[in-house]
Every structure is written in structure tokens, then in C-alpha cells.
Amino acid sequence: MSANRSRGEIWFEALAGKSLEPAPILSGSGMLGGESAQFIAVVPDAHQRFPRATTNVVGLEQGWLLAKTVRATMIADSHAAERRPIVAVVDVASQAYGRREETLGLHLACAAAVDAYASARLVGHPVIALIVGPAMSGAFLAHGYQANRIVALDAPGTLVHAMGREAAARVTRRSVEELDALGETIIPMSYSMKAFDQLGLLHRLIHDIDADAPTAANIETVREVLAAAVADARQGPPDLSSRLSSPQAQKNRAASIEVRRRLAPQWQDN
């Protein structure tokens, strides 16, 4: 069933049915724990005008359309007693690499998406990222990394990283094998989702799911995890501080915590 559908599309349709919008940005509502949530996915777009952005990447149109879609949800709920959850279904291989992209300000297009997701979170939408495929670099910053809570499938093909293996090996002048070996001991360099979980950045890692052909039970499990993440997000502040509170973060983001601990009193002294 996955032959010509991307992970993003598979999971979007499993959770929200057919999209109201065409590729590259799917958008539509689905039920989560008795309430309606807005699901958003970036999918391949064979008809994309910008030739460097036809796959599941975040290019110029993807960035600005993500911003438009998220902001439309914010506007629709501007008078609601409770703002609906927004779920970013994350399957993004990278940002688009191209001359036109840089000329026309890809950095701003991606920033517009970051801005929209962060603004939605700040006004009270529970924003959840569901990682079902790669969550790479600038594309993940634009689509998912501003979420109150991040959950991920523990399945082949899901990963979070700042740069693809081959490119990272080139830039750091190492072989791919050396890079993988480093990832064993240096957790932030690892390409495995389990290692990412050890950084405390994940709210939940969801096991035993067929990411390419989810069963009805798989979909139900993911729905329950998303609903629980929404409930948890509503309990906490609208910032990203929950990422530093887990036992994993206490251990593997000790420096992030220490910087904050020592900066605060120095900031006060005059």
C-alpha cells in the first residue's frame, strides 16, 4: 500500500482522512480523544513549480503554505473557549537545496512556518509533532520542532538529525562508519531514534507500529498517544520547558540545565 504514498500521506490519511488541500501541504481534521484536531503534513508534490522541491522537503511554497495553514487554524479558533490541537505529521527529508530557494529567501519561508507554529503554541493551541519518517534539520525546525510535545514512532526510517549521514561525514571529514561509531558514544550525534529519546526531547516513543502499513490497532494506539500528549500539553506552560524536565534530559542535557541555573543569578546581579 505504500508503493506510491509517502509516510506523511499514509499517516495523515490514517488519522484525518482525505486532505482538504492538495500537495505539498495536506490539512484536515481528525478526532483525538473526543475532540477535533487539525492535522498537517508535508508530502511529495510532483507538480511543484520549484524543481528542487518536488519530494517530501520543505521548500519555498511548503514553508509559506505551512504558515498559512497553521495561521488559518489560529484564526478559526480565535474566539473559541478552548483552542484545538494541531498535529504536525512529520516526514521531511530535508529543506530544499537550490539556487532559486536561496535567492527567494528559503530561510524566511521556513521561519514563517516556525513563527506560525510557535505563535499557535503561545496562544494556547496544543501543538504536537508526530514523527513517522525522517525529521531532518531545517525541515524539522519548520515543521514539528516548535511543538509543545514531540512523539515518534520507533520504526525503521524514523530519525531526527541536523544533517544527512553522507553530508555530515564529508563536512566533519569522517567516514560514514566512523560517524556511526561516534553516535554509539556521543548521543547527540546518533542517527537512531532511541538515542534521540535519551536526550529528553521526546514526550513518547511509540513501539511496535508498522510505519508503512499501519493496522487499525496501530492507528488507535497512535491516536491515544496523541490525545494523551494533548492533555499533557494543556497542563503545562506554552513554552518548550518540558523538554528539560525528564530524567533523560537531567542526564544528557545537563549542560543546558547548568547554563540556565548559573545564568539566572548573574542576570540579577547589578
Added chain:
Amino acid sequence: MSAYDVFLERRSFIELGARERARAILDEGSMRELLGPFDHLESPWLPLQDIVCQADDGVIIAKGTLAGHAAVVLAIESAFQGGSIGEVSGTKIAATLELALRECEAGRPVWPVILFETGGVRLQEANLGLAVIAEIQSAIVALRRHVPVVGVIAGMVGCFGGMSLAAALCSYLIMTRQGRLGMNGPEVIEQEAGIQELDSGDRRLIWSLIGGEQRAATGLADALIEDDAQQIAEAVRAACAHGPVAPARSEQVEKYLKLLDAVDPATIDSTSMRLSWQPAHAAAPGHVTQEGV
């Protein structure tokens, strides 16, 4: 003074290190460095890879005043690891912006200024670099509602990767001709897409696409300033005094979708882009110099 004398009077900002840049921006004698080298907050990840640390991890936090108003300057040191963002250096920026936000919420506004000089994520700290950049971005969006967040891209490294998004979220962006702003560096594009897509060795072409002059002429930066410490400090002061900007550039979705719709991907280049992409909003009055535009 003759043009020659003016040139000689100049004090290059680009040639200054991060600490001196921060000092040049703040009111004279007002700078107090937080988490300085004597605090020895270093990267926990670089020694594991036999890379020598720096005691400030390449980010200077400088509290002080700007035209008498409480301010904090975050200066990235390009001489250490290319200004790359690791767990400690990035957290210094995020945590400072979070403290400034708290001050603003308590009715004590602090003007935040970020001096960008970075290739983006420090690959030796990969996922934590990316994570802290997301935290920096979150803090800028939250803070920007209270005070203008002012960014400066002076050069020569420029501003790339996830930090280019952080720069784009700023209320005001000040650049020099030497500064460059883009998501993917030219070398990365050549590697990923081939030399026919972009020849990273063609410096003239690169600057014409992503250099400060082009960014200011197309509204993706607010001011183009000469490489002069005093002029840059004045531009920062003027931008701070101007107050919060709403909507910020990254909030102007309809405007930019319209501009993008009108682009023909087959023919677009830096010259044709200048015809239709005009500066978004007037920056601080009296301090915008756009010679040659």
C-alpha cells in the same frame, strides 16, 4: 572631511571579535559579561571528540545599556568553530532571551540584540545544536511581542542553517555588504544539487544572491550599513528605539505568498527579484543607507 578621511576614521566592525563587537554596540562603560570565560561553561561533547574547547563556547552574553535603556547583546564568535551552535553556546542565547522575556513580562523591558556570525548547527553536537536552535527561535517569537529583537549580520562568516531562520524571525535585521544570509551555504548546495545549480566558487554570484545589499534591496533585511562600528551601533540603537514591529516579516504570509506566486521559477534571478520585492517596512528612520540600490 574628504571621503578618504572618512574612510580612515572608520573602525571596522567585521574585524572585531565577538566581545569587542558587543562592547562597541553597548553604551561606553556599561558592558557586563555574563557566564564569561572564568565560569568555564564549556561544551561537554567536544572533548569526547578530541576537539579543544573554548571557555565561553563561542557566545558572549553582554548586559549593559543602549542609549541608557537596559539591553543585552548576544555575540557569536566566528573564530571558534565557525560560530557554530552547540549545546552550551546555543543555550546561552536561548536562556538569555528567556530571562529577557521574563523581565519584559514583569514590566522591565530589556532590548535584545543578536550578532549573528554562524554556519548553523555544530555538527559535533548535531541533535543538541538543532534542539537549542528551536529554543532560540521560540524565545525570539515570544520576546518580539514585547520589544524589538534586533539582529546584525556583519560578516564575514554570515548567517546560515537553522540560525538563518532565527535571523528571519527578528524584528529588525541589519546587514553590511560583506554579510550573507541564507539557509543553505553555497558549498552545501553545490554538494547536494551539483555545480550546474550553484557554483560555490563564484563569489560575485553568491553575494549577488544572498549578500547584504541584495537582502536589503529586496526587503529581506531592513538596513544596509557600512562596516563601521559606530554606524552599526547607531543603527542598532535606532532600531531598538523604534519599538516592537507588527506584523513581523515572518508573519506576513499573504504578502509573501503573493510575491512567490508572481515568480517565474524559470527566469527568476537577483535582478528581476529586485523589481517586485520591495523593502517590507521602513527601518529606523535616518539610518538606512542603501547606496547603489
